[in-house]
Structure formats: C-alpha cells, structure tokens
Amino acid sequence: MKKFKGKIVFLLIIILTMFLVAGCNSEKDSSGDTSNYPNQSIKIIVPSSAGGGTDSTTRSLAAQAEKKLGQSIGILNKPGASGSVGMTEGANAKPDGYTLTMVFVELTMYKHLGLSPLTPDEFKPVAMINFDPAALTVRSDAPYNTLEEFIDYAREHPGEISVGNAGTGSIWHIAAVNLAQSANIKLNHVPYDGAAPAVTALVGGHIDAVTVSPAEVKAQLDAGNLKTLAVMAEQRSALIPEVPTFKESGIKAESIGTWRGIVVPKATPDKKVAILEEAFLAAAKEKEFQDFMKNNGLGIQLKNSQEFKKFITKNEEFFGEMIAELGLGQ
Amino acid sequence: MKKGNIIASIIVIITSLFFYFNTMNFKKLDNQIIGASFMPRFYTTLLVILSIILIIKNLSGSENKVENSKKYFRYSIITMLFILTYLIIIPVVGFYSSTILLVFTLLYFAKLKNKVLLVSIPIGTSIFIFLFFQLALNVIMPTGLIF
Amino acid sequence: MNLLIQGLMNILDLQVILVLLIGIISGIAIGSLPGLTATMGVALVLPITFGMNPITGILLLIGVYFGSVYGGSLTAILINTPGTPASAATAMDGYEMSKKGLAHKALTISTLSSTIGGILSVIVLILVAPQLANFALKFSAPESFALAVFGISIISSIAGKSMTKGLMAGVLGLLVATIGIDPMGGFPRFTFGSINLASGVNLIPVMIGLFAASEAFKSMEDIFAKQNLAIKVEKVRLKWSEFKTLIVTIIRSAGIGTFIGMIPGAGGDITSFIAYNEAKRFSKNKEEFGKGAMKGVAAPEAANNSVTGGAMIPLLTLGIPGDAVTAVLLGALMVQGLQPGPLLFTNNGPIVYTLFIGMLLANLFILIIGLLGIKYFIKILSVPKAILSPLILVLCVVGSYALNNNYFDVMVMFLAGVIGYFMVKLEFPVSPVILGLILGPIMESNFRRSLLMSQGNLAVFYTRPITLVLLIFALVTLLGPIISKLIKISKGKEIINENN
Numbered sequence: 001m002k003k004f005k006g007k008i009v010f011l012l013i014i015i016l017t018m019f020l021v022a023g024c025n026s027e028k029d030s031s032g033d034t035s036n037y038p039n040q041s042i043k044i045i046v047p048s049s050a051g052g053g054t055d056s057t058t059r060s061l062a063a064q065a066e067k068k069l070g071q072s073i074g075i076l077n078k079p080g081a082s083g084s085v086g087m088t089e090g091a092n093a094k095p096d097g098y099t100l101t102m103v104f105v106e107l108t109m110y111k112h113l114g115l116s117p118l119t120p121d122e123f124k125p126v127a128m129i130n131f132d133p134a135a136l137t138v139r140s141d142a143p144y145n146t147l148e149e150f151i152d153y154a155r156e157h158p159g160e161i162s163v164g165n166a167g168t169g170s171i172w173h174i175a176a177v178n179l180a181q182s183a184n185i186k187l188n189h190v191p192y193d194g195a196a197p198a199v200t201a202l203v204g205g206h207i208d209a210v211t212v213s214p215a216e217v218k219a220q221l222d223a224g225n226l227k228t229l230a231v232m233a234e235q236r237s238a239l240i241p242e243v244p245t246f247k248e249s250g251i252k253a254e255s256i257g258t259w260r261g262i263v264v265p266k267a268t269p270d271k272k273v274a275i276l277e278e279a280f281l282a283a284a285k286e287k288e289f290q291d292f293m294k295n296n297g298l299g300i301q302l303k304n305s306q307e308f309k310k311f312i313t314k315n316e317e318f319f320g321e322m323i324a325e326l327g328l329g330q
Numbered sequence: 331m332k333k334g335n336i337i338a339s340i341i342v343i344i345t346s347l348f349f350y351f352n353t354m355n356f357k358k359l360d361n362q363i364i365g366a367s368f369m370p371r372f373y374t375t376l377l378v379i380l381s382i383i384l385i386i387k388n389l390s391g392s393e394n395k396v397e398n399s400k401k402y403f404r405y406s407i408i409t410m411l412f413i414l415t416y417l418i419i420i421p422v423v424g425f426y427s428s429t430i431l432l433v434f435t436l437l438y439f440a441k442l443k444n445k446v447l448l449v450s451i452p453i454g455t456s457i458f459i460f461l462f463f464q465l466a467l468n469v470i471m472p473t474g475l476i477f
Numbered sequence: 478m479n480l481l482i483q484g485l486m487n488i489l490d491l492q493v494i495l496v497l498l499i500g501i502i503s504g505i506a507i508g509s510l511p512g513l514t515a516t517m518g519v520a521l522v523l524p525i526t527f528g529m530n531p532i533t534g535i536l537l538l539i540g541v542y543f544g545s546v547y548g549g550s551l552t553a554i555l556i557n558t559p560g561t562p563a564s565a566a567t568a569m570d571g572y573e574m575s576k577k578g579l580a581h582k583a584l585t586i587s588t589l590s591s592t593i594g595g596i597l598s599v600i601v602l603i604l605v606a607p608q609l610a611n612f613a614l615k616f617s618a619p620e621s622f623a624l625a626v627f628g629i630s631i632i633s634s635i636a637g638k639s640m641t642k643g644l645m646a647g648v649l650g651l652l653v654a655t656i657g658i659d660p661m662g663g664f665p666r667f668t669f670g671s672i673n674l675a676s677g678v679n680l681i682p683v684m685i686g687l688f689a690a691s692e693a694f695k696s697m698e699d700i701f702a703k704q705n706l707a708i709k710v711e712k713v714r715l716k717w718s719e720f721k722t723l724i725v726t727i728i729r730s731a732g733i734g735t736f737i738g739m740i741p742g743a744g745g746d747i748t749s750f751i752a753y754n755e756a757k758r759f760s761k762n763k764e765e766f767g768k769g770a771m772k773g774v775a776a777p778e779a780a781n782n783s784v785t786g787g788a789m790i791p792l793l794t795l796g797i798p799g800d801a802v803t804a805v806l807l808g809a810l811m812v813q814g815l816q817p818g819p820l821l822f823t824n825n826g827p828i829v830y831t832l833f834i835g836m837l838l839a840n841l842f843i844l845i846i847g848l849l850g851i852k853y854f855i856k857i858l859s860v861p862k863a864i865l866s867p868l869i870l871v872l873c874v875v876g877s878y879a880l881n882n883n884y885f886d887v888m889v890m891f892l893a894g895v896i897g898y899f900m901v902k903l904e905f906p907v908s909p910v911i912l913g914l915i916l917g918p919i920m921e922s923n924f925r926r927s928l929l930m931s932q933g934n935l936a937v938f939y940t941r942p943i944t945l946v947l948l949i950f951a952l953v954t955l956l957g958p959i960i961s962k963l964i965k966i967s968k969g970k971e972i973i974n975e976n977n
Contacts, residue, residue: 049881051520051805056812059524076470078882081658081675085883088672113663116672162930168663190929191661193742193922196804200741200797204614206930219796219818292527296811328663334903342645349652349667357664363933366659366666369921373652380645387641402702409697410895413690413870417891421884429871436867440700447864455868459875467513467521469879 037097037272041072044262045093045101047086049079053215053296054260058102060292061129064283069275082106082170084116091122095265097272100126104260105171108316112323113169120316124268125308127280128261130293131301132213133233134175135243137220139202140227142209147230147249150209154185162188162207164198169328172198174319175211175232175256177326182246182253202226213258214239215297232256239297254318259301261308277305335388339381346374346381412436424474426456481603484830487532488838496533497835500540501842507541508548508560511685512876515545515561516801523809531813531828536835538809542802543839546782547591547847554583554774555857558689558869562680563781565911566749568688569635570766570773577769578711580855585715586723586771587778588847594731594779595840598786601735602793603833607819610794613739618926619937621743623947625920628747629912630955631754637767637906640958646905650913651920653678660922661929673885680914682877682886686893687900687907690873693866694898700863710855719771726756726772727779734780738787741799745784746915749777750908754954786836793817793829 044062048054055077062073078086083106090101103123110116136147144150154161165173168191180187192198195212202210203225210217214237220226221240228243233255236245246253262280264273283289284302293300303311353367353374416432433452442448463469488494500522507518518541526534549561554571567587574583601609616624629647636643656667657677668674730752737748756776757766766773789806791797796818798804810817815825822829857865877890897907931937939945 049520049801050517051523051801051808053808055520056523056808060527074468074470076882079676080881080883081672084672085676085881115658115665115675159932168659168661188929188932190926191663191922192926193660193918196798197742200614200791200795201617203795203797204617206617219816219820222816223796223819225819292812295814296808338899338903338905342649346652352667356659356666357662363928364925366662366664369917369924370652370655370666373648373655376648377645377652380641380648384639384641384645402698405701406694406698406898409694409866409870410898413874413891413894417874417887433867433871436697436870437863440697440863440866442861442863451864451868455871459871463875463879467507467879469875469882471875471878472884 037275038069038071040098041074042069042097043074043076043099045086045090045099046075046077047079047083047090047101047103048077050077053298054102054104056296057130057260057293057298060289061280061283064286064289065279068279068282081115082110084110084118088116088118090263091118091265093265095267095269097264097268097276099265100276101263102260103263105258105315108312109169109171109174109319109323112320113328115169120263120312122266123263124266124273125305125312126262126264126273126276127284127305128259128301128303128308128311129280129284130261130298131233131257131259132215132299133231133237133255133257134172134178134211135214135217135228135231135237135240136179136209136211137199137202137217137226137228138209139205140224142227144229145227147244147246147251150229151183151185151251154183154187158186159188161209162190164190164192164201164207164210166195166198166212167191167193169323169326171256171258172210172212174322174326177322178232178253178256179211179246179251181325182251199226214243214299218297238299259311261303273305332388332391336385339384339388342381343378346377350374408439409436412439420472420474422474425471426460427474429456429459480826480830481834483827484832484834487827487831488834493533493536493835494838496529496537497540497839498842500537501544501839501846504541504544504546505548505551505843505846508545509552510876511552511558511560511689511873512681512878512880513545513560514681514880515542515549515563516805517880518542518545519802519805519809523805526809527812531810531815532831532835534813535806535809535832536839538806539832539836540839540842542806543595543782543785543836543843546785547588547843550587550591550778550781551584551854553688554587555580555854556689556865556869557692559684562684562746562911562915563749563784564777565684565688565746565908566635566753566777567774567781569753569908570768570770573767573769574771574774575858578709579713579769580710580858581851582713582715582771583774584851584854585848586720586774588844588851589715589720590723590727590730590775590778591782592840592844592847593727594734594781594783595785595843596837597728597731598735598738598783599789599833599836599840600786602786602789602836606790606794609739610791613741613791613799614795615943616740616743618923618930619941619944620947621740622920622923622927623938623944623951624737624740624743625916625923627947627951627954628751628916629920630951631750632909632912633955633958634754634757635750635767635906635908635912638904642903642905643909646900646907647909647913650910651917652913653683653910654914654917655921660918661925673883677918678889678914679880679886680911681880682890683893683914684911685873685877686890686895687897687910689869690890690894691897691901691907693869693873694894695901696862696866700866710858723771723775726759726775729755729759730776730779731783734783735787735790738784739790739799741791741797742919743799745781745788745800747912748784749781750912752776752780758954758957782840789836793821793832794819796821 046055046058066073093099107120111119144153163176165176190207195216198210201207217226230244230246230249231237232246353370356367420428430452433455437448507513519538522541549564550567553559553564553568557568557572559565559568571583632643632647658665658675665675733752734748737743738745753776756772788799788803791799792803798807874887877886900907927937
C-alpha cells in the first residue's frame with residue numbers, strides 16, 4: 001500500500017508540473033486588438049503535401065512576407081480530398097488573423113462536385129498570387145499545328161482524339177470540356193492521377209493532347225517532344241510567349257486555369273486583412289520570389305482583396321454551370 | 331481457433347454485404363464503360379466466396395489448428411483500451427501531457443519497477459518527440475483545449 | 478568519361494561530402510521511424526536547399542532519399558516496424574531472423590544488398606538511361622494494369638500457411654483501397670459524408686497499425702505470459718560462403734527494382750514484394766521463406782534500394798517524375814534553375830555527372846555507416862519489452878499524425894492495429910493487405926483508363942506484348958502453388974498405385 005501511495009504521488013507531481021509548464025506558455029488572446037498586429041507568429045495552412053508546387057510557392061512567398069510583417073510564418077501542410085481537408089480547417093480557424101490558408105481553384109468547385117460543403121464564402125480573400133492558364137498541348141509530330149487545324153481534325157474524327165487530364169472534375173478536365181464546348185467538337189477525355197502522368201502518357205504517344213498548365217509541359221516543349229497550340233487565357237503566358245491565346249486563334253473560350261491565393265476566415269477584422277494584403281502583395285514583388293516563380297515556370301498574377309473576391313465569385317458561378325452540365329457531382 | 335476463423339469469416343461477410351449494398355447508389359458517368367461500382371462489387375463478391383470457403387474448411391476440419399494462449403489475451407485488450415483513452419484525451423488535455431500519462435501508465439502496467447525509469451522515460455519520450463518532431467521536422471502536435 | 482572525372486572532382490569537397498553525410502544520417506533516422514517516409518523526408522528538407530548551390534542542395538536531398546529507403550528496413554528487421562512501405566516485404570523474413578537471434582546477420586545482409594542494389598541501379602542510370610527511358614514510355618495504361626495484376630498475384634507466395642486467408646487479406650486490402658473519391662469518375666465511394674474519407678484510407682497509418690501497433694499489443698501479452706521476453710542476439714556473423722549464395726538473388730532483385738522503379742506510376746513500393754516473389758520462385762528451399770530465409774531479406778532490400786536509381790532515369794532524362802519522391806526532386810531541380818529532360822545532359826552535363834558520382838558515393842556511405850552501425854542498431858533488442866512496447870505505441874501515434882498533420886490518420890492507425898492484432902492471432906497474414914492497398918488503385922484506374930482509351934475494346938489486354946506477358950506471369954504466379962499442389966497429389970496417387 002505504501003508503495004502504491006508513492007506511485008500516486010509521482011503521478012500527481014507529474015500532472016502538476018505539466019499544468020505549470022503549460023500555464024507559463026499559454027499565449028494571450030489578442031484577437032480583438034489590432035493596434036500592434038501582428039505581434040506573434042503566423043501560421044499558413046497549405047492544403048497539399050509538403051514538396052508540391054503549392055507548398056514550395058507558399059514557403060517561398062512566406063519567406064518574403066516574414067520580412068514585411070516582422071513575424072515568423074510557419075507552414076502547416078494538411079493535404080487530403082483535393083485540398084478540402086486543409087481548407088475546411090482553415091475556414092474553421094480562429095478569425096484572429098494568425099491562421100491563413102493558401103487556397104487554390106478547387107475551392108470554387110468542392111460544393112458543385114459534392115466533395116465538401118465548403119464554399120469560398122467561408123473565407124475573406126487577402127491576395128491572389130499566381131495564375132496559370134490551361135494550355136492545349138499535343139505531340140510535336142501531330143498532324144495539326146494550330147488550334148484551327150486541331151479543331152478541323154477533331155470535327156473530321158469525332159471522339160477519336162484522346163485528351164488527358166489530371167482527374168475527373170479537376171480543373172484541367174473542365175478546361176478540356178470547355179474547349180470541346182466552345183469549339184463544338186467531341187473529345188475523348190481520359191483522366192490521370194495528376195497532370196504529370198497525363199503529360200507522360202502524351203510523350204509516350206498513348207493519348208493525343210493534354211490541357212494542363214504551361215509549366216507542366218515546359219520541359220517537353222524545350223526538348224521538342226511536344227508543342228502547345230494555344231493557351232486558354234486573356235493574355236499570352238510569359239513562359240511561352242510565342243503561343244497565341246484561344247481568342248487570337250478565333251475561339252471564344254472562357255479563360256480557365258489554376259490559381260493560388262491567401263485567404264483568412266471570414267470573421268477576420270478588415271483592418272488585419274488590409275495589413276496582410278499589403279504585406280503579401282509586396283512580398284510577391286520581391287526579386288527572390290519572382291525568381292523562384294520564374295524557375296518553376298509559374299505565372300505571377302496579383303489581385304488585391306477586392307479583385308480576388310470578384311474573381312473567385314466569377315469562377316464559382318462558371319464552374320457550377322460546367323460541372324452541372326457534365327453530370328458530375330451529386 | 332476454429333471458432334475464431336468462423337467468427338472472422340462472418341464479420342467479413344457482413345462487411346462485404348454492407349459495402350456491396352452501398353454500391354447500389356453509385357452514379358455512373360455516360361462516357362464510362364465501367365463505373366465506380368464495378369470493382370467494389372467484384373471484391374466484395376470474392377470476399378464472400380473466400381469467407382464461405384474458410385467456414386467450410388473449418389467445419390470440415392481441414393484447416394490447420396492454431397495454438398493460442400487465451401489466458402493473457404486480456405492484457406492486450408487492456409493496452410488497446412489505454413491507447414483508445416489516450417487518443418480521446420489528446421484533443422482535450424494536449425499531446426505532451428497525455429503522452430507522459432500514457433507512457434507512465436503503460437510502464438506501470440507492464441510492471442516496470444525502477445522508479446527512476448518510470449519517471450524519466452515518459453518525460454524523456456515527450457522531450458524527444460518535441461525536439462525531433464516539433465523542432466526539427468516542424469510537426470506541430472495537437473495542443474488540446476485546456477492547455 | 479571526362480565528365481565523370483570532372484564530377485568526381487566536384488564532389489571531393491569537404492562541404493559537399495559533409496552535407497551528403499548529414500543527409501544520409503538524417504535520412505536513416507527519418508526512414509527508421511514509422512510514418513516518416515522517404516517522400517516526407519525529402520519534402521521536409523526541400524525548403525532548406527533553396528538557399529544552397531545546386532550540387533550541395535540536390536545531394537543533400539539524395540542523401541536523405543537514399544538514407545531513408547535504407548533506414549526503413551532497420552526497424553522492419555529489428556522490431557517488425559517497417560519505416561516505409563517499401564520495407565514491408567523485408568519485415569516478413571527479416572523479423573523472423575531477428576527472432577531467431579540472427580539480427581546481426583539480417584542487418585548485414587540488408588546493408589550489403591541495399592548498397593549493391595543501389596550501386597547497380599546508379600550504374601544502369603549512368604550507362605543506359607536514355608534507352609531505358611524510351612522503353613519506360615511504352616508503358617501505357619494496359620501495361621500498368623498488367624503490372625499491378627502481376628503484383629497482386631504475389632499474394633499467393635506471401636500468403637503463408639493458408640491460401641484462403643492470404644487471399645482474403647489481399648482482397649480486403651483491395652476493397653479498403655476503393656474507399657474515397659473514385660479516381661476515374663470523381664464519385665465519392667464509401668465515404669459516408671466524411672471529408673477525411675474522401676481522400677481514401679491512407680496506406681501509411683494502416684501499415685503502421687497492422688505491423689507495429691499490433692506487434693506492440695501482442696508483446697504486452699508476452700510480458701505477462703513471461704514468454705518471448707528478450708530476443709537473444711547470437712554472435713553469428715554473415716559468412717562469405719553464405720553471402721556468395723545471395724549474389725544472384727541480389728543482382729536479379731536489383732534488376733527488378735531498377736526496371737520497375739523507372740516505370741512512371743508503377744508503384745515502386747511493390748518492387749520489394751516482386752523481388753521477394755522471384756527469389757522464392759528461383760529458390761530450392763521455398764519452405765524457408767517466411768521463416769527467416771536470408772534470400773527473403775536480400776531480395777526486397779536490393780530491390781527497394783535499386784528503385785532509387787531506376788526512378789531517377791525518367792526524371793533526369795525525360796523530366797518525368799515517376800513517383801512522389803521524384804516529383805519533389807523535380808521541384809528541387811527546377812528551383813535551382815535546372816530543367817530535367819533531354820536538354821539537362823547537354824546544358825548541365827557537369828552537374829548531372831556530379832550527381833551521378835554523388836549517388837554512388839551516397840551508397841558507399843550507407844554501406845560504411847550501416848556496417849559500422851549494426852552493433853549499435855541491435856542494442857534496441859536489449860531494451861526490455863516492457864519499455865519498448867509503450868514507446869513503439871507512442872511513436873505509432875506520432876508517426877501517423879506527422880504524415881498529414883491529421884488526427885483522423887491516428888484513428889485509422891489504431892483501428893488497423895486492433896484489426897492487425899486479431900489477424901495475427903488468427904494467423905491471417907498482414908502483408909497481403911498492404912499489397913492490396915498499394916496496388917488496388919493502380920490496377921483499377923489503369924483498367925478503366927485502358928478501356929476508356931480503347932473505347933471499350935478488351936483486345937488491348939491481349940494484343941499488346943508487354944501486357945500479355947505480364948498477365949501470363951500473373952496467372953502462373955497465382956496458379957503456380959495450386960498447380961504444384963495438384964501435381965504433388967497426383968504423384969502421390971501414382972506412388973500409391975505403384976505400391977498396390
């Protein structure tokens with residue numbers, strides 16, 4: 001019995017120590033106070049795995065934003081369900097301006113696809129950083145050299161052209177469907193597990209075209225294996241400036257592409273959002289970040305909080321219609 | 331362990347049937363030759379057949395007998411319950427304090443007599459995890475509601 | 478050749494070598510902990526390399542990558558806790574050897590096979606990468622499907638005592654793999670409205686649960702039963718004559734590993750199982766496998782390390798990342814302003830050859846660190862189970878959480894641990910579940926993708942030579958044990974008839 005008592009005392013001491021240690025560490029809640037914001041470290045939730053494009057873009061941007069905000073920024077990777085796991089956590093975070101989320105185009109599609117009830121309305125946009133359009137890319141030995149020729153060929157061979165995408169309901173799938181609808185042609189859509197496997201299949205000659213971002217095909221363009229016919233955007237891509245846009249090629253197609261931007265939970269005070277907006281937009285203009293994006297073939301397109309909000313709303317409406325027409329979702 | 335095999339087979343059959351009926355409301359896209367429900371149905375059917383074979387084998391006695399001591403079985407179950415409790419309290423009291431408690435409890439349960447070890451191992455474990463995972467690898471363990 | 482010598486000169490720099498060593502050692506540590514995979518290790522180190530020069534940065538990542546592949550097997554052999562999915566096959570015979578007191582021998586075999594496999598694959602990479610890469614491109618959906626079917630057929634050789642139980646475990650893995658968003662149609666299957674299930678059941682937590690947690694649960698029992706308490710470590714070293722018997726197995730496995738490693742999206746994690754299966758097929762003592770066969774350790778180890786060189790082939794020559802690790806490496810190269818692909822060799826020849834030399838050196842360092850470290854690694858076996866088991870359980874929790882910072886994965890790990898415990902008790906093999914989980918999605922999506930590409934024509938599965946050969950292999954592997962059983966029975970009858 002004596003022994004047993006000794007053990008209990010041990011246990012109590014441990015628990016007490018824990019309470020004390022934890023008590024000392026607990027940070028003051030500063031959500032109401034904006035005068036000296038930010039006065040503690042900031043966390044950015046990245047809803048995809050470490051090492052991916054979104055992750056390294058965020059890390060590179062955060063390194064510059066740290067200097068502007070005067071606080072350290074930590075990255076928390078939370079992948080899963082095309083990003084909806086991490087974004088949901090970001091939406092439910094404390095709206096104190098210390099938990100940010102890096103969101104991407106899929107945010108505007110979850111609800112339409114029936115993947116998650118999460119909508120962009122749960123967030124307040126801070127700044128959009130990057131945009132990469134869909135680029136219609138084919139093998140360099142393909143019998144068509146322009147978008148017009150591609151469309152003529154597709155009209156003569158309906159349903160015979162296989163177009164690889166990054167997965168059913170992915171942004172690149174939507175882009176291919178958008179192409180087919182705008183040009184009134186029939187394509188055979190083949191989903192892959194991401195953009196890279198689709199590009200691989202195209203290089204291997206197993207499919208006829210892909211509609212992914214210029215960055216994902218750049219290496220193969222340089223090597224002469226593939227050629228890009230047109231980009232689905234308002235302006236030409238800085239990475240492949242010689243390639244015309246859809247509009248220039250005579251096809252009126254909505255500009256579709258992937259984008260990334262910083263958001264905060266919707267109840268975050270506007271004053272804090274303004275501070276963050278200024279810091280991140282300035283960070284994105286730093287040379288180190290610009291170089292990073294250039295090396296990775298990623299396009300920089302900055303939008304402030306207001307513009308970003310409009311852009312998201314437009315995307316959401318457009319994808320809603322597209323997805324409903326495709327019969328995806330539930 | 332005849333009984334165990336039969337129980338396992340029955341559990342697998344029930345699970346398979348549950349999954350099979352769940353595939354009934356899978357949607358099929360127009361352009362797809364094989365829909366989302368094809369493979370799951372194939373697998374569940376296969377599982378049911380295999381389970382039935384296992385039951386027959388056990389009833390006919392052709393399956394090898396497994397020797398197992400049932401006497402100490404409960405200690406594993408108790409350990410599982412400890413872990414379950416641990417997983418439930420982590421979100422409440424935080425990772426590090428729960429871990430100290432869990433390791434201490436398990437060591438005590440495993441009849442570790444050395445008092446120095448009983449205290450130093452739980453604390454040492456938490457420190458190691460903090461240093462290696464939290465500081466070096468930047469994995470932020472859950473903090474809990476109280477702390 | 479000049480470029481290789483130049484590469485060697487570039488490497489012989491104290492700072493570069495030091496960085497490579499640091500990479501390998503942290504890689505081994507990361508790989509040996511459950512939940513921390515090679516991909517995660519490389520991804521975690523990636524941001525640090527942004528500020529380094531290309532050679533130092535990339536070699537640091539390569540050190541971590543190679544080190545963690547090797548490290549994953551240490552704990553698989555010693556405490557039945559494969560650190561990475563690629564080491565799951567090693568646990569089958571490696572842990573059995575440890576239980577017999579042959580841990581020292583098993584680790585020596587693992588270290589030697591790993592480094593030989595790694596070096597052979599890098600040599601292949603240096604000599605014939607472009608030719609092989611073009612062959613790898615021939616792999617389309619039907620070929621990948623056939624390879625996955627072949628992988629699944631291996632269940633029959635790792636099933637253990639009961640084929641029925643082995644198949645049940647394998648199909649269970651395949652079924653669990655269908656949980657989540659359907660890869661082809663985008664429809665959420667068996668998610669019951671949970672977004673955590675939408676991305677499917679994660680392989681790593683399941684593996685940690687099935688292997689490590691279930692073993693820890695079981696050893697709590699042993700503590701009270703006062704049995705199997707301490708694994709004795711006998712001072713048995715690997716003899717040269719024994720090593721000679723393994724050489725053919727190691728070379729064959731390295732070939733398999735390099736080959737499958739270079740095929741994009743084939744799932745490098747299963748090469749160790751395929752190599753294991755082939756080692757068993759060519760072995761005269763098939764019964765030894767699963768009970769601590771030396772070849773059962775050498776084959777998966779040589780294979781999973783040779784995947785490293787194989788995976789670099791399409792990455793460097795075509796700019797195509799074949800798996801998750803090389804996808805991160807691709808990003809790392811691009812950040813340094815290097816564009817992998819055919820032009821890399823012409824534009825950045827010296828850097829490429831420096832990397833090649835670095836990869837060879839990395840394998841040599843692993844050999845040295847491994848052989849010197851064995852006597853320290855096996856000390857873990859002298860830790861009493863009463864202390865080790867609680868620690869393993871905590872590491873299972875931390876490891877599965879660290880993977881995605883998601884508490885849901887921890888719950889999956891716990892459930893897998895409980896199921897794994899009962900499976901072991903009822904003598905259901907757990908490895909087939911892992912095989913099913915890895916290969917299920919690859920098989921299903923490539924099957925459906927093939928049909929989509931052929932517009933529903935089943936001929937793609939028997940008119941393409943590689944596909945046909947792989948499917949025949951699969952059939953032989955799956956039916957082999959059954960046929961040999963039938964032959965035995967009929968022979969037995971003949972003998973009886975003759976006696977009569």
